Amino acid sequence: MMGRWNNTNVPDFILMGLSDSEEIQMALFMLFFLIYVITMLGNVGMILIIRLDLQLHTPMYFFLIHLSFIDLSYSTVITPKTLANLLTSxxxxxxxxxxxxxxxxxxxxxxxxxxxxxxxxxYVAICSPLHYPVIMSKRLCHALLTGPYVIGFMDSFVNVVCMSRLHFCDSNIIHHFFCDTSPILALSCTDTYNTEILIFIIAGSTLMVSLFTISASYVCILCTILKINSTSGKQKAFSTCTSHLLGVTIFYGTMIFTYLKPRKSYSLGRDQVASVFYTIVIPMLNPLIYSLRNKEVKNALIRVMQRRQDSR
Structure with a gap:
């Protein structure tokens, strides 16, 4: 891979960012810095609250810890470099x-x-509540957690290997604020058709498989909720899903808009706005969605704060 990079005629890339105006760049820096601070505090806070409160040591919050960790890492991969680019080189x-x-x-x-x-x-919690502790065992939870990391690593490795085979000989200017696949493909002076098809298949299969799983789960959940006779029972069952469903809608909406389309329909302005949303804004929104709309997290926060006060 390094040999392929050294065969290009450009030593590095230039990220054009979001604007040429110094005033807009400074405004964006302040906005993104504020969002990044909130993202750090929100996700780290979510992890600490779940870790410190024993009542939240359930499969649902086990997964939520790792969602916060991924959002934390996801934002850190993009935002600090974007902030540096807005101020310096x-x-x-x-x-x-x-x-x-x-x-x-x-x-x-x-x-x-x-x-x-x-x-x-x-799905298991609502459709099979009596068997939930047995089905969602520690072994299954760790398998459901390990799978996403393994698949993510494999998909990313294939993506980078394919991209590293391209040659860049005419321009090194990336019309984006981070190194995404579409603007880098646009720079290549070699035929990118096969690479585009492969990346489209990888991205498309990831979105389709995960969306199918989520959709199938929620269809079953909805059917189960509709069978509940009491209104309060329906509201209680549905309230356990609203945070996750809202987070899924926001995340997948922007991802599908950005990636499931051919390169010819690539629009710098539209794609940059969508990219800002899912790389910088969504990692900030997730802890807010799962805390503000979740009574268990709010109660856990109160219990943690009371214990700290009592310990003093």
């Missing part, structure tokens, strides 16, 4: 660019399948 080395792309694809794919695992957990 916008250069990024070949190695740095491909490393950023590797971890971006790895974590994004892992999150897709982790959301599928969380949907299956909700």
């Amino acid at each position: 916008n250069y990024i080395s070949f190695t740095g660019c491909f490393a950023q792309m590797f971890f971006f694809v790895f974590l994004g794919t892992a999150e897709c399948y982790l959301l599928s695992s969380m949907a299956y957990d909700r």
Whole structure:
């Protein structure tokens, strides 16, 4: 792979960012920095609350810890470099660019399948509540967690290997604020058709398989909820899914808009806005969605704070 990179005629890439205006760049820096701080505090706080409160040591919150960890890592792969580019140099080395792309694809794919695992957990909790502790054993939970990381690593490795075979000889200017596949493919001076098809298949299969799993789980959940006679019972059952369903809708909506289309329909403005949303904004929204709409997390936070006060 390194040999392939050295065969190109450009030593590094230039990330054009989101704007040429210094005033807009400064405004974006302040906004993204604030979002990043909230993302760090929200996700680290979510992890600590779940770790410290024994009542949250259940499969649902086991998966939620790792969702917060992925969001934390996902944001860290993109946001710090974006902040640095808004203030100083916008250069990024070949190695740095491909490393950023590797971890971006790895974590994004892992999150897709982790959301599928969380949907299956909700399906078992609502459709088979009496068998839930038996079905969602520690062994199954670890399998449902390991799978997303393994698949994410494999998909990302194949993606980076395919991209590393391309040659870049005319321009090193990436019209984006991070190293994503579409703008890098646009720079190649070799035929990218086979690479585009392979990446489209990988991305498409990830989205379709995970979306099918989530959709099937929620169809079964909806059928079960409709069979509940009491209104309060329906509301209680549905309330356990609303946070996850909202997070899934936001995440997949922007991902499908950005990636499940041919390169000819690539639009710099539209895709950059969508990319900002799912790389910078969504990692901030997830802990807010799962905490503000979840009474168990709120109660756990109160219990943790009371214990700290009592210990003083």
